[in-house]
Amino acid sequence: MQQTKRTLRRALPMLLLLAGVLLLSACGEQPMVLDPKGPIASDQKDLILISSLLCAVILFPVLGLTAYIVWKYREREGSTAAYEPHFSHSTKLELIWWGIPILIIIILAAVTARYTYALEPTKPIESEKKAITIQATSLDWKWLFTYPEQGIATVNYLQIPEDVPVKFELTSDAPMNSFWIPQLGGQMYTMSGMGMTLFLQADHEGRYYGSGANFSGEYFGDMKFFVDVKPQSQFDAWVQEVKASPEKLTNDSYEKLAEKGTSPVVLYSSFPEGLFQRIVTKYAPGGHAHGQHNEPTPQSKTDPVQQPLPDAKEDHTQGGSTGTDHSGHTGH
Amino acid sequence: MLDKIQEFASEFFVTGDPLILGAQVSIAIAMVAIVFVLTYFRKWVWLWREWLTTVDHKRIGIMYIICSILMLFRGGVDALLMRLQLAVPNAEFLHPEHYNQIFTTHGVIMILFMAMPLMFGLFNVIMPLQIGARDVAYPFLNALSFWLFFFGAMLFNVSFIIGGSPDAGWLAYPPLSGLEHSPGVGQNFYIWGIQISGIGSLATGINFIVTILKMRAPGMTLMKMPMFTWSVFSSCIIIIFAFPILTVTLALLFLDRFLGAHFFTLDGGGNPMMYINLIWMWGHPEVYIVILPAFGIFSEIVATFSKKTLFGYKSMVFAMLIISVLSFFTWVHHFFTMGSGADVNVFFAITTMAIAIPTGAKVFNWLFTMYRGRIKFTTPMLWTIAFIPCFVIGGMTGVLLSVAPADFQFHNSYFLIAHFHQVLIGGVAFGYFAGLYYWWPKMFGFKLNEHLGKWAFWLWNIGFYVCFMPQYFLGLDGMTRRVSTYDFDMGWGSLNMVSTVGGFLMGIGFIFQVWQIAYSIKHHEKDVTGDPWDGRTLEWSIPSPAPVYNFAVTPHVEHVDDWWETKQKRAAAGAAKEPRPVYEPIHMPKNSAIPFVKSALWFFVGFGFVWDWMWMAIPALIGVGICMLARSFTYDDDYYIQVDEIERTEAALRGVKA
């Protein structure tokens, strides 16, 4: 009885893992992260699988060895297993179990380094099509998306064209949050006084889940949204539709929107010029004083406020706007 | 006038929630009951003399352990409330604000007021006995550490019924934890509760390093120390380097809130990201502070119950020290997604992975300690064996998280939650439970009931996997941490329900443990040997519970497992009687009321600053100063136990055996 229980327990973690895997495949529906719909998420999934495999190389032998040793050397009547109470050192064995993990970690480190540079979020995605720019601002407790090239704005809803790289510019006008669309790629923090860049792309039409992943107060759980990926033509039609809608985002209505509270999906036909830049530079003394810096990597651990902010000029050079920019875009 | 009082009371007391009202009523009843029992049985003087003013490391350790079990209950109830709320989609059991408070207090309590004191409790009770010492280096400071922890924890917990709990997460990132977004007193309770107990932890770190370096029995070189003592040493090294950072970070956050400073504010040039860096420079080493002693405990138990010398002693020590060093170079992996750039992320990804190497080596050493041994499945050993697969899986998911670009998908999700619960429960909690079962007879002179212990063990273990394995998948399916509810459409319902069931299984496991303790107190068999497990290290060479002076004669150490070797030698020598020991008067520290009084005053300092009541904070602060001077002027702080008293005590303790 006791022994059956022991065997069971040892097998339990593996059974559960197995059950989990079965569950995943049986449902036919992959969990979001393992069901990528864009190049970034797809690379990240590959990396997750590679690193899992490298870990499994150690994990399963160790689990097997544990089960074997515990079973074989258990104290019982008439045990024939060897007993060597002073066997406590073996340079050869030690070399093996220091050496193999070192080897695996070196491989994993190399893979990680390669992917880290390849998947650097500020790196534009290679594509024949020009990237569109969308600015995402986390508020208490809703997402404001502004489309500088299209001149429209949305709350808690995104629509993007299929197969077109999207340059997300991220900031916050509330406590820090994190912008995450699991099926398109990993998340990025949104922080007040900072403009972050995250390139994503969707390869397939569909509706994907996105959320604010970092806790930011009372109703942070309501900061979720859906991303509709549509062919370019349908996307353009949607833009026109939104532009025709009566709702406009003005400075006053932005102030109202930024107040604490949740919000349903709202579509705005226009938004105030340079709104995003104003949010980013809100806390910098002298407002927009840092516009002269233009590097597309506004990241630094130590000195955020003084970092370059993605100003309007950058939208042209990086975002590749195609002359469709309207009220939302700072003119030059 | 009445209006004013009413207004004050409604701000002062947390009202309006039936759960909290219930808690308030039960706390009030419990207080009355405690006072009544103490008065009825005339135990006040006993309590004061024997416990509140004691400087005996064993008693301090026991007080730490009692507090940590109470805190485990509180943190566990928090956890179960969260699991109830998440069990079904769109649940309305807890309001989001209340939910936020609960996960914040759950995190703070489990790490700082449960794991830390349980760890310090085991340090205190066992470590001096393992090195053949009569007390720690600074017994007075040790008592002060305990009472600072105690009153810090009280201050934090009182926020539950007075003023409102903090709700900005267990590490309280600004700007959310700043005055603008958290104007209530909850964050002040957070700052002062942790600050006061943190100073106690820092003092303990210093105290135990000196104890280990300066107070080992003659002959016990560093490389002959028991592995648990080594783990205490490594853990304390991390404490003294990490805790000052916490002290400063919390102090600066307080200055922001109290004096309108601009360290972590958005305006005025402040930098919230600096807080995140600083808090993790403490926070990451902190998890190694609590896990290393668990490694030490496993090393002791695995050797004892395999009846074999610990495998690879030197590499175990080396691995532990290398982990303490590396633990300071990984903090950025908590925010790979902050956009520090690829170079920074690669560096911290690799340092993080590197920790897997020494940790892995330790696992193999434990396995090969069992190899060619004779494994006995007592409860401490069961927890140890269960730890290995659990921690290995948890460690592997940790390696997955360290892969920076992949972490962009894991971060802030339930994958992360499952990972750190797996290493903290499967590593730290299992380890400390194992240690508690293992050393319980040393503390109280009887073993805990094994039958009930096995029930508790299985419930905890099965409950653990049922609770946390689904969370890995929830994380991969986009469920983020700290959400108080989710839509039915997300399809997260069934796995969450499974997880909740697992959580309750662990809760039942805890009830079994409490039952086990209560049952064993009533029905135990007294252990008269002082060595019920056939132990290997010095703590088993003296009677249980240990006399106030621990060792009547300071032992002379020759081997790593000295007590084991001594027993072997005695067995070989046959019935030859040990020579009668020659006793000398023993120098002991006197009890003192100052640690208790001073820490209580710190409580009022904290409480005063929380409410901005300078009339309370400043006099209390002056009181603290007076206590320090009073201590400085105390010269009569020690005494000798005379030889006849030692003889009497030893005869009484060992008489049955002889």
Add this chain to the structure above:
Amino acid sequence: MAQAHAAAKGGHGHHDHGHHDLESMKTFGFWLFLITDCILFGTLFATYIVLRGNTNGGPTPEELFQMPMILAETFILLTSSFTSGLAVLAMHQGKVKQLIGWLIVTALLGASFIGLEIYEFVHMVHEGATISTSAFLSGFFALVGTHGLHVSLGLVWMIGLMIQLRRRGITPVTKRKVEVLSLYWHFLDVVWIFVLTVVYLMGVM
């Protein structure tokens, strides 16, 4: 506790010497405390350096710092460190009166340092440069203020110790206390050198 000495003497020591090892153990612990204090100051220095440039349109270091006074403060504190050294020398020669005398000089110098610092702070606050003016000033007041607080605590400690020396003379216990205090005092001196360099000199350069 006793086996600290028992360990040193192989278990055959005499109890009269017990105190000696106990006291050296306390000195050792104090060294560890100083390590933690180093990290505490290190963290404060790091925050100051990060925030130094963020003056938020408020006064800059060049406008605020009055170097002559800072140099006077430095000179006073350095001298007090020297006199505390003389106190320890007198103690080793067994001269209680001289020891107390040097401690009084040290305490007076320390007090005048604190006086100047308070004057400097009050002056700055009057100029409108408070802890809430800018991140730079928050960092400044936290770092320099923490140092000042350490010196002030040292002063109270010193006064308490002088009373004990008067009452008890030079015993192993008071001897250890004086040594530890002087260690503390030198440590604060070293920290001040860093404050002078990082905050004041680099501020006005």
